[in-house]
Amino acid sequence: MFKILAIGDVCGPCGVEYIKSNLWRIRRENQINMVILNGENSAEPNGIDRQSAEVLFESGADVITTGNHVFRKTSVFSYLDDCEYILRPLNYPKTNPGHGSCIIKIDGYRVLCMNALGSAYMDASGCPFEAIEATLKYNEGLYDFVVLDIHAEATGEKRAIAYNFADALSVCFGTHTHVQTNDACILEGGCGYLTDLGMVGATDSILGVKKDCVIHRLKTKMLSRFDFADGEARGDGAIFELDTKTGKCVGCKTIRF
Numbered sequence: 001m002f003k004i005l006a007i008g009d010v011c012g013p014c015g016v017e018y019i020k021s022n023l024w025r026i027r028r029e030n031q032i033n034m035v036i037l038n039g040e041n042s043a044e045p046n047g048i049d050r051q052s053a054e055v056l057f058e059s060g061a062d063v064i065t066t067g068n069h070v071f072r073k074t075s076v077f078s079y080l081d082d083c084e085y086i087l088r089p090l091n092y093p094k095t096n097p098g099h100g101s102c103i104i105k106i107d108g109y110r111v112l113c114m115n116a117l118g119s120a121y122m123d124a125s126g127c128p129f130e131a132i133e134a135t136l137k138y139n140e141g142l143y144d145f146v147v148l149d150i151h152a153e154a155t156g157e158k159r160a161i162a163y164n165f166a167d168a169l170s171v172c173f174g175t176h177t178h179v180q181t182n183d184a185c186i187l188e189g190g191c192g193y194l195t196d197l198g199m200v201g202a203t204d205s206i207l208g209v210k211k212d213c214v215i216h217r218l219k220t221k222m223l224s225r226f227d228f229a230d231g232e233a234r235g236d237g238a239i240f241e242l243d244t245k246t247g248k249c250v251g252c253k254t255i256r257f
Helices: 012-029 050-058 074-082 128-138 155-164 211-220
Strands: 002-007 034-038 063-065 101-106 109-117 145-151 171-175 185-187 191-194 199-202 233-242 249-256
Touching: 002 012, 002 145, 002 171, 012 034, 012 050, 012 199, 012 233, 034 145, 050 063, 050 074, 063 109, 063 145, 109 128, 128 145, 128 155, 145 155, 155 171, 155 191, 171 233, 185 249, 191 233, 191 249
Parallel strands: 002 034, 034 063, 109 145, 145 171, 171 191
Antiparallel strands: 002 233, 101 109, 185 191, 199 233, 233 249
8 A cells, every 4th residue: 555645735834844843753653655745835835845845755755845935035936847756737838947747666666746727717828628638648658656736726627537538547646725625536537636734833823814804805905915824723634545557546635724
């Protein structure tokens, strides 16, 4: 059995510190082979940078995915090019910094990891269906398991992508909305699926952000800076158990820690 822990969007210093303090313990307690987490909100005031990414890697993450905020900091562009295990959405132009997929070898198995951006209510530059299909075809025969992070707003789009590629994927999960969904399941074809993993960040917050910031913007329609909240933290994610002979998912459950 090969166990993957997928963790939702890590939000700001509070979320990064929680991962730093707890992830190795969580890995040991759950006998996890691989951790993949979304880090696109790990740096202040938004996005990801070299410092936050390196802390996440040192704390037990094997692969970091991102999303629509990945290019917020120009200082991270060269790091995205140099580090193959931090991903930006593969349906951005090929000329953009970074990589949309990677193959990581863990415990003797090859895991193809992909990161795609949804097109509904998002600023995706290319069709996620076409980009995913092209990546699977390009890497055919080179992997034992395949994992996809769909960073998208619309739950229907996440499910549509998952169903479309269910026969080809081992694991498919969504990120971006910061709210863990209650639909962990194994799709026909053997793909473990969850619409959204949730987040890692302050419990007393709105999606990891200070409550007053969000309420002010919604009430006044005026732009305001979204500052990350701090205080007691929580983490959301899911554990997927994969059959090493078939590459299919045989167990899928949400986790809150």
